[in-house]
Amino acid sequence: MLRSVLEHGPVARSTIARLTGLSPASVTDYCARFTELGLIREASAPRRSKGVGRPHVPVDLDDSRFVVGGVHVAVPYTTVALLDLRGQVVARRELKHERTDPAWVLARAAEGLDALLAEARGSRPLGVGVAVGGWVDRDSGTVVEHGLLGWRDVPVREMLGARTGLPVHVDGHARALVNGERLFGRVRGSRSVLHLFVGNVVDSAFAAGDEVHHGPRSQAGVIAHLPVPGGTEPCECGRTGCLQAELSERTLCLRARRAGVVDGVNPMHVLAAAAAGDARAVRLLVERAGAVGRAVRLLLDVLNPETVVVTEVGVMHREDCLAALREGVGDERAGSVVPTSFPDSVLAVAGGSVVLDVLYRDPLSA
Ligand SMILES: [Zn+2]
Incomplete structure (x- = not known):
């Protein structure tokens, strides 16, 4: 349902019901819950309707409250970024690797995210997505093997979660970018x-x-x-x-x-x-x-x-x-x-898409 708002918003609740196959009552219920969470809001210019007609008041994503953190670890540098719920990069920074051991790289990434969040006052982070090349096991949040970085069995989710205090999701960057394309791209x-x-x-x-x-x-x-x-x-x-x-x-x-x-x-x-x-x-x-x-x-x-x-x-x-x-x-x-749909921001989008994919699959858990 949140994806139909992302793709079609501002969109009437009745249209969401048609797009998702959910009953109008379910859509109304979810809309209330997502609104309460601050994920969606009623669009500012509601269509003219006779009487109360709430189902016809369009809703749209509320992209003013939350951001997600995106981290992409390349061989020479790490990209840290903040993205809004539409997958737009609102801030980013590149952190050159003076060392490539996981503790050093992830500590700098956490500091970089902290600095970006301090600048983006008022935006609350929902979580952090990490995209890395090589062999990455999403379920355990581990980089199993990345030869060029020399990483082996690195528990990235645990290490970055401990440093940021935020939920962290980890995936391989090619998969992350497929999700970016599916959610926000031209495909x-x-x-x-x-x-x-x-x-x-x-x-x-x-x-x-x-x-x-x-x-x-x-x-x-x-x-x-x-x-x-x-x-x-x-x-x-x-x-x-x-x-x-x-x-x-x-x-x-x-x-x-x-x-x-x-x-x-x-x-x-x-x-x-x-x-x-x-x-x-x-x-x-x-x-x-x-x-x-x-x-x-x-x-x-x-x-x-x-x-x-x-x-x-x-x-x-x-x-x-x-x-x-x-x-x-x-x-x-x-x-x-x-x-790619993201020629100017592909690494930032890769990181952010890991956590935005989780959000769009299960908004209530966020
Ligand atoms: Zn070979």
Whole structure:
């Protein structure tokens, strides 16, 4: 019901009843409870109606009272953010990793959230969502394994919960972003969605209907060592051309350094060089997007989703990369492959979506 308000608000109670299949009495009851909790309110300009006609007074989300915290742990830095109930990022901060041990990283994240909340006076936090790459077990709130960070069996929910005093939910970032897309993105309404995240970590997530597939211990979507057709980069596993080794931002930056395009490890600098007309940077980005497309093609064959969302720096920002991606897919399904809905805030949205998904599934528990 809260999702129908999110998607259609301001919306009449009678319409909610039709959309959700709930009885008008149930809708009225839930509306009263959600209003009392401060999650929804009557829209400011009610439609003209004869008499009292309460069922026809539209309701809308009340996005003025609550925020959620979002934490995304990448390899070089952590993003902390506050999001409103519509998934809009209201504040964020990037915290560079001086160390990558879990205690240090999570302590800085808690401090960062505290600072953002202090600035956003009056907004009450409902909880914190944490999105991390690698293998994350949502049920136990644990990062089981994240090779690049060197994390193993890290009880993130417990550690961050103790530091923030807030309910903490943890999930893999590709799954988190599928939920972000389902709730707030352009693929809303798609019956099945595959999300491919290509950062330093490369992973994927698949949602059918309203459910993101986790599998036992949330191991679904770990595709780091899937072979990319035409790949040449050696992988730590001993093979060549594994998805993560081939497509990670590290490899992009390594190749850009070899080509003399950049001297650092920041993929945004490669993007900036391409935008400034550096043909070598353009070629590296377009080639990478094409390889991502060939990887998408493999996943399309296995899962046959209605829509594929790709989060990759070139595809997010450049038409030629999106075209190369679709060419890599190589058939009529290329049209169903789209870039992320959140090009400017993808990491903040990933973290926030973990907890907003929980809220929209069970608002009363929040
Ligand atoms: Zn490998």
